Amino acid sequence: MTKKILMLVLLLAPMSLFAQKFAHFSYADVMQSLPDYRKANEELQTIYKQYEKDLTDMQNELKTKYEKYQKEVNESTPPQVVERKQQEINDLQQRLQQADEANTKAFQEEQQKKMQPIIQRIINTVKEVAKEGGYVYLLDVASSQNAGVFINESISEDVTKKIMNKLGITEADIAAGKAAAAAAQGNQ
Template identity: 45%
Template sequence: MKKVILMALLLVPMSIFAQKFGHFDSSAIIQLMPEYTTAQTEIQQLQAQYENDLKRMQDELKKKSEEYEKEKANLLDNVRQRRETELQDLYNRIQQSYQDNQKSLQETSQQKMQAISDKMLGVIKQIGTEGGYVYIMDVSAGIPYISTTLSTDVTADIKQKLGLK
């Protein structure tokens, strides 16, 4: 009985050393994915559309402000107040549109990146299961140190499973 316990105690530390660890660079992988390129293009197009809409609204505000300044001296008080309120409302709409556009861009970007991350995560889990890895860590996530001698770089494996070069 003592021999069995002694043998178990000796084998447990050896089994710890037999564990496999992997690492990869997600930023190098994501930038090669066609989904990433498509997402970036769509986000840039959306941003350009928002910028054009805001520019159009700003041009309208500028035009109305200039017209108001020219006519201001000749306007009745109630008309002048109404025009000032209209200009203020237009300015507020521009500010609100800018905030809404920024929020929309951020949400769109997060949704697209989440889909890309989910696809990569599925491949990482598959590689981890097939390769018998205990951990596969992302070096671009800010991990202070990963031993490249004790950990296997699986970046190429992930690229291959994703069909990337």
Template identity: 30%
Template sequence: MKKLFLMLMLCAPMVMSAQKFGKVNTQAVMQAMPEVAKANGDLQALQKQYENDLKSMQDELTRKSQEYDKTKATMNATKQQETETELQTMYQKIQQTYQDNQQTLSKKSNELMEPIITKIRNAIQAVGKAGAYTSIFEDGSILYLGDTVKDLTADVKTQLTKMK
């Protein structure tokens, strides 16, 4: 038993030295991809459209509210109540539209980014297999890395150009 333990202890450094570790900065990889720029442009265009729609709804609410304030004194109680209810409904619709727009933007972002993230993962796996790396870590999320860790960000970018 002692001989087996001693043998394992002697072999452990050889096994550890045979392992290769790498790191990659996926944010840098993403920023270099034209697909990300296009996805961000599409999202910004959709966001701008939603902002314009909300602005016109808010302008309409402001206009009707100001009109109500001017004519409130001459309205009967029933008309005042109807107008207040209408203004409250418009306000709630604006809030609901804002929430719906945020959800739609989030879903659209996920929809556009999912294939890009998959492509990056595939490139990282290809670089890992080609270089016989034991592990590849995200740059910046590791507390300590020794000197033997290679930065593979450029290799992943190169692999992505090969995948096109």
């Protein structure tokens, strides 16, 4: 009797694995298709370009001051003048470094502020789709591959469209997302 129960359990265990539902999606496709993401990304690019311009202006000013210093300073220049000009250059270098650090920090904070609500919205939607579909695992394809986990897509359902539908993403949004992604890759 015990052997029969054990055999039954051993036979049914693998079958219960087949009853589990697995799904996968493309986080990148979902993210790029969201109009909110594209808008936030454009705003961040504008901020980044302004920070970059400010730093470039400061670098050019530093370069100009240094070249002027090299032309004006010679053996007959009084030591106080040489010291003052060197101090001006050092001060400008420090300001440049501080501006770079401040810009980096400000950009990261702005990025966090703009992207976190979008990311959270996607996470919540993925959880909803997983719960509604009764999926045991719902994995992002790219993240899984980066972590060394490969998805057998023939036995896993692609729920990217379901997630996009729940987020209100239209075909036009998908096309705009693909165009923006292609343009961004072309700029690199």
